[in-house]
Amino acid sequence: MTAPLLEIDDLRLHFYTRDGVVRAVDGVTYHVKAGETLAVVGESGCGKSVTAQSVLRLVPSPPGRYVSGQIRFQGRNLLDLDMAEMRKLRGAEISMIFQEPMTSLNPVLTVGRQIGETLVLHQGMDQKAAEARAVEMLKLVGIPEPERRVREYPHQLSGGMRQRVMIAMALACNPKLLIADEPTTALDVTIQAQILDLMRELKSRVGAAIILITHDLGVVAEMAERVVVMYAGRKVEEASVDDLFARPRHPYTLGLMGSIPHLGSSLVHNAPPRLAEIQGVVPSLREEIPGCAFAPRCGFATERCGRERPEIEELAPGHFAACFEAERVAAQFAEAAS
Amino acid sequence: MFAYIVRRLLATIPVMGVVALFVFALLHLTPGDPAVLIAGELATDADIAAIRAKLGLDQPFHIQLATWLWSLARGDLGISIFTNLPVTRLIEQRLEPTLMLTLTTLIVSIVIALPLGIISAWKAGTWIDTAVMSFAVFGFSVPVFVLGFVLILVFSLQLDWFPVQGYTSISEGFLPFLANITLPSVALGMIYAALIARITRASMLDVLAQDYIRTADAKGLATFDVLIRHGLKNAAVPIVTVIGIGIALLISGVVVTETVFAIPGLGRLTVDAIVKRDYPIVQGMVLLFSAVYVFINLLVDLSYTLLDPRIRY
Ligand SMILES: Nc1ncnc2c1ncn2[C@@H]1O[C@H](COP(=O)(O)OP(=O)(O)OP(=O)(O)O)[C@@H](O)[C@H]1O
Ligand code: SF4
Ligand SMILES: [Mg+2]
Numbered sequence: 001m002t003a004p005l006l007e008i009d010d011l012r013l014h015f016y017t018r019d020g021v022v023r024a025v026d027g028v029t030y031h032v033k034a035g036e037t038l039a040v041v042g043e044s045g046c047g048k049s050v051t052a053q054s055v056l057r058l059v060p061s062p063p064g065r066y067v068s069g070q071i072r073f074q075g076r077n078l079l080d081l082d083m084a085e086m087r088k089l090r091g092a093e094i095s096m097i098f099q100e101p102m103t104s105l106n107p108v109l110t111v112g113r114q115i116g117e118t119l120v121l122h123q124g125m126d127q128k129a130a131e132a133r134a135v136e137m138l139k140l141v142g143i144p145e146p147e148r149r150v151r152e153y154p155h156q157l158s159g160g161m162r163q164r165v166m167i168a169m170a171l172a173c174n175p176k177l178l179i180a181d182e183p184t185t186a187l188d189v190t191i192q193a194q195i196l197d198l199m200r201e202l203k204s205r206v207g208a209a210i211i212l213i214t215h216d217l218g219v220v221a222e223m224a225e226r227v228v229v230m231y232a233g234r235k236v237e238e239a240s241v242d243d244l245f246a247r248p249r250h251p252y253t254l255g256l257m258g259s260i261p262h263l264g265s266s267l268v269h270n271a272p273p274r275l276a277e278i279q280g281v282v283p284s285l286r287e288e289i290p291g292c293a294f295a296p297r298c299g300f301a302t303e304r305c306g307r308e309r310p311e312i313e314e315l316a317p318g319h320f321a322a323c324f325e326a327e328r329v330a331a332q333f334a335e336a337a338s
Numbered sequence: 339m340f341a342y343i344v345r346r347l348l349a350t351i352p353v354m355g356v357v358a359l360f361v362f363a364l365l366h367l368t369p370g371d372p373a374v375l376i377a378g379e380l381a382t383d384a385d386i387a388a389i390r391a392k393l394g395l396d397q398p399f400h401i402q403l404a405t406w407l408w409s410l411a412r413g414d415l416g417i418s419i420f421t422n423l424p425v426t427r428l429i430e431q432r433l434e435p436t437l438m439l440t441l442t443t444l445i446v447s448i449v450i451a452l453p454l455g456i457i458s459a460w461k462a463g464t465w466i467d468t469a470v471m472s473f474a475v476f477g478f479s480v481p482v483f484v485l486g487f488v489l490i491l492v493f494s495l496q497l498d499w500f501p502v503q504g505y506t507s508i509s510e511g512f513l514p515f516l517a518n519i520t521l522p523s524v525a526l527g528m529i530y531a532a533l534i535a536r537i538t539r540a541s542m543l544d545v546l547a548q549d550y551i552r553t554a555d556a557k558g559l560a561t562f563d564v565l566i567r568h569g570l571k572n573a574a575v576p577i578v579t580v581i582g583i584g585i586a587l588l589i590s591g592v593v594v595t596e597t598v599f600a601i602p603g604l605g606r607l608t609v610d611a612i613v614k615r616d617y618p619i620v621q622g623m624v625l626l627f628s629a630v631y632v633f634i635n636l637l638v639d640l641s642y643t644l645l646d647p648r649i650r651y
Pocket of ligand 2: 295
């Protein structure tokens with residue numbers, strides 16, 4: 001087995017704010033292999049974005065500070081690099097698509113300029129060559145009339161087209177790793193499907209590894225090979241997509257499955273601990289939680305869960321979960337599914 | 339774009355017309371007989387009659403108005419009462435120092451303020467930011483004439499680096515011109531630099547928090563490119579607006595500065611004319627300043643369409 005392309009190792013990112021320390025990332029470990037698609041799922045605020053942005057060192061500091069951990073890209077710890085070295089990786093080896101297509105493009109620069117900029121920067125192209133390549137990129141991401149669009153400004157494009165432009169921009173320099181942070185959440189359903197199709201197609205062509213952040217398990221099933229489930233700044237489960245859907249081992253994952261209509265309802269329907277819509281709210285990340293962070297919302301919780309924190313353990317080859325009751329969860333799921 | 343510019347230029351005509359009427363009214367709505375006021379207390383009846391004739395005040399009202407507008411349309415601002423010279427000629431003679439002072443002040447303040455504003459937004463919350471903003475508060479609170487006198491005291495009298503007062507035309511050599519204009523520009527520019535620096539900082543802070551700045555960072559662009567190419571252009575509209583407003587404010591500052599530094603410019607001309615009640619000059623100056631103001635406004639509006647593609651014309 002070759003070493004993974006990216007390894008996030010026990011990353012702890014805390015925000016030191018006026019009203020306390022926010023433990024946004026609290027010991028997260030995951031990796032992506034070259035060419036692989038890894039999905040990261042979890043509710044809003046669980047730290048998916050800040051973990052991913054840490055890879056590009058985009059988290060503002062202050063208030064953010066890395067308390068521990070490493071982010072190794074091709075063996076090098078990115079947290080040790082100086083900014084000049086970091087900038088050589090950004091947009092060239094690792095690029096990122098953001099959650100908000102409407103605001104992530106610069107309103108006063110043409111689309112062509114914004115795509116071309118990366119090429120000028122990282123590949124030393126001149127403006128003209130970069131512009132020509134930008135037209136090609138626009139064609140690649142399926143934007144009609146690329147010669148005209150390349151001279152347009154973001155406000156002249158629809159949300160779906162802007163996200164296509166973001167993808168074109170991210171892939172312009174053939175990165176080894178593409179981080180897509182909820183690339184379709186802000187788009188309407190038909191456009192979502194188109195963008196996902198596009199990403200799949202481009203992935204097979206470019207061969208980049210993808211970290212796909214989403215809170216939609218439907219997207220995971222369609223796009224990814226492996227999944228990391230995050231809850232309150234931690235990884236609570238990790239498995240191949242097939243394993244996760246066949247045998248989820250964390251109650252939170254089970255809950256998430258309940259919240260996707262087609263997949264979930266048929267699977268956990270009538271399951272005794274009814275988790276269908278996950279009750280309760282995400283815990284505050286400001287206080288140290290003594291036991292399992294999910295305990296207040298968990299139908300499987302025992303007295304132990306309030307006292308002791310479950311460590312993440314490999315329960316089957318490649319299948320990790322952080323839950324004392326993992327086997328009971330899996331058994332119950334299997335029973336409900338049959 | 340060209341049609342838009344023409345349309346905007348035409349739209350300034352009615353505005354200037356209203357200004358012209360106002361300036362006309364300036365003379366006629368002042369209580370009492372303007373000729374008596376202008377002539378002063380020691381004047382004889384003959385003096386007053388002469389002034390009245392010169393200003394056309396002996397004509398019927400509608401003729402006066404028509405004459406006034408007609409001469410304006412031909413670019414004639416009338417004859418100064420005390421010097422008997424055409425007002426346009428007087429303005430012409432005094433134009434260069436004022437124009438140059440305004441220009442150098444603008445350059446000095448923008449060159450100081452833009453980088454300071456950008457840096458303090460970039461380093462917001464650090465001691466650099468605090469230092470820059472303290473400087474801005476200082477710039478705001480020190481009156482032009484105080485700063486002017488202090489500069490003269492230190493740099494002219496003590497250190498003897500610059501001449502004390504006066505003005506040298508740029509046609510007589512660039513260095514002597516620079517020597518004379520530097521201190522007045524700094525004195526006048528300080529408040530203006532403070533204003534621009536503050537607006538630049540506020541506008542940049544706003545822009546730097548936007549998602550597209552994070553996108554620019556994620557591409558690996560150098561800080562300078564992120565700040566200038568992606569930041570400043572987005573932050574430019576409020577900055578340009580303030581620079582425009584500032585030019586209007588400069589006009590009053592110019593009067594004071596010209597007095598302190600004994601520069602024979604339009605400010606001095608105006609002050610002298612007001613003191614002597616030389617109405618044609620005062621009217622001419624009000625018209626000129628208004629025209630400048632309208633023109634600057636037009637330039638600012640036009641610049642918006644260049645700076646921000648979302649603003650349509
Ligand atoms: N600059 C910051 N200062 C303080 N707290 C922050 C900052 N940025 C993020 N956080 C906190 O970090 C936590 C994780 O945020 P993050 O954006 O990673 O969530 P997410 O999982 O991506 O959620 P979503 O699905 O809504 O995008 C949140 O609780 C958030 O409040
Ligand atoms: S450890 Fe306990 S509380 Fe936490 S998820 Fe498992 S059963 Fe629920
Ligand atoms: Mg997010």
